[in-house]
Amino acid sequence: MKAAVLTFPGSNCDRDLAVAFERAGFEVARVWHKEPELPAGTDIVGVPGGFSYGDYLRCGAIAAQSPVAAAVRAFAEKGGHVLGICNGFQVLTEMGLLPGALMRNASLKFVCKPVDLRIATSDSPYTNEWAVGDVARIPVAHHDGNYTIDAEGLARLQGEDRIAFTYLDTPNGAMADIAGILSPNRRVLGMMPHPERAVDPAQGGTDGSALFRSILGAMAAA
């Protein structure tokens, strides 16, 4: 299975994400933001965390207009899998691939700590290794993770079982404690916490590994 991990100017979790995919058994291609196309045979795109384009204008707004973003949009529209983490989640909402927006944390402070996530659905390529209600300890590190959506959009996410993760103790003010959401076809996941920072005991925990194993398992079964 092939993963393509994007790099924007200001991305800083791209290497960690590539390593996490490799450890799970993926072949990984690193893709620069100016590339107009994804490598042939890409099975999943990873949009990493960081501060793409210095968070100018709004977090993720400029990256969402980059050449590679157009390729990711076309890939997703054909049913491709896309995983956006932290800034990657912000990029995916700015692209309109996921609904809602990520606002400044309610505390106005950057939060950087391990948090407990509740697995809210196991019905996705990203969460099938868990059972609903399982708790995974995964770090967050963000200033703008306060997930916001209108009431109708929230009802739709809830009704369609598209909330992937919720916080047990919300660090950022996110509506309905939302930490991660899925697209309507469940193949695009955006999440604020960093599973790629929890794949090795040296990082303080390995709870993030299940996400990468889930993806590989789902793709192998497809």
Place this chain on the structure above:
Amino acid sequence: MKARVHVMLKDGVLDPQGEAVRHALGSLGFLGVEAVRQGKVIELELSATDEAAAEVEVRAMCEKLLANTVIEKYTIEIG
């Protein structure tokens, strides 16, 4: 021609930064500030000469990039 775009959070959207500014004003002794909303102003220098056409163009810029219409609203001043 100049255009000025004002981007503000929509009315129903909580503005944590505006709220922090309100608290800070209160602690400076400015009492009676009931609400603060914070936004941004973007100034554009345009080569267009037709105001109506410029406004259409700037509106498209707002929809595509300058504002995130999920949470923000915008107004445009031309000239």
